[in-house]
Amino acid sequence: MSHSEGHPGAPVAEAAPVERRATVLVVEDEPSIADVLAIALRFHHFDVMTAGTVREALALAERTRPDCALLDVMLPDGDGRALGRELRTRMPGVALVFLTARDAPAEIVGALGFGDDYITKPFHIDEVVARIGAVLRRTRPGDVLPQRPPLRHGDLELDETTYMVRRNGHEVQLTPTEYALLRFLVRNAGRVVPKEQLLRHVWNIEHAAESTVVETYISYLRRKLDQAGPPLITTRRGVGYGLA
Structure with missing residues (x-):
């Protein structure tokens, strides 16, 4: 017998709605x-x-x-x-x-x-x-593109519905790859993300530590983000990257 069956008056948690991708x-x-x-x-x-x-x-x-x-x-x-x-x-x-x-x-x-x-x-x-x-x-309003709450880190905001990025209220134009990289860093704010993990999650690349693509795109992000505020992306040499 389940817990809810043994206590008829106990509230039953409702399943979260499943988002359908378009x-x-x-x-x-x-x-x-x-x-x-x-x-x-x-x-x-x-x-x-x-x-x-x-x-x-x-x-x-x-x-x-x-x-x-x-x-x-x-x-x-x-x-x-x-x-x-x-x-x-x-x-x-x-x-x-x-x-x-x-x-x-x-x-x-x-x-x-x-x-x-x-x-x-x-x-x-x-x-x-x-x-x-x-x-x-x-x-198809409200059917296939539900609103997502924005991701925030300090003065940075990522809108996961429109894929717009703002810093200090200023819009920052990013390419899809730059956005994916920044979003992963924001979701892992508070720790240093190893380069190998970025390659795997952003570029779907395994065992390519010698690749310079991460360094290249970190440079692109810094150039765009630092125009609207103080340096945001930090480097732990030999380990990976994080957010200030």
Whole structure:
């Protein structure tokens, strides 16, 4: 017999709600572009599937029912806009974001007639992630992108919903890798984090102590953060890094 069964009047703890990650279907026939998009979206806590053709995309969408589809307009076996129409027919709630080199006003107006956003190439990866997040917050409010409380350390604040960083009230523009590194340091504030641990958790690299990538990105972070306040990142030579 459980404790709650033996004491009917005792309060029963409720299970914490499980956060559902948004699923994004990336349809892009250039593997290098698809890989970059997938890496960046996964970094920002999306579940990601990739397809290179209309046929692959339809099969994946039927199995997984994505929340959002990021569609290249020009695909080897069809038009991304036609694919978007088909996805919307099968899944009326799916958000559609088009990605293309075409930037003529007629193209943009045509795509936005039934889609949710339109991004032209060449693009900045952070813009793509931000636009997908904005579309999902607009089309599925409170469903797939719950608000997270900010991480704070002294005058530093990291917003884990928008991925914005502020120091002394000033916005600090970071790349996804810089943000991941800083977030890990903040979550481990109060201790020195070994270089090997940073390689493992930020870059998913094992047994590469000779790599200089950590030193390089620590330098990038210092240059950006120290513009808004006193030196923040400390070095324990031969051991690792921490926060002042």
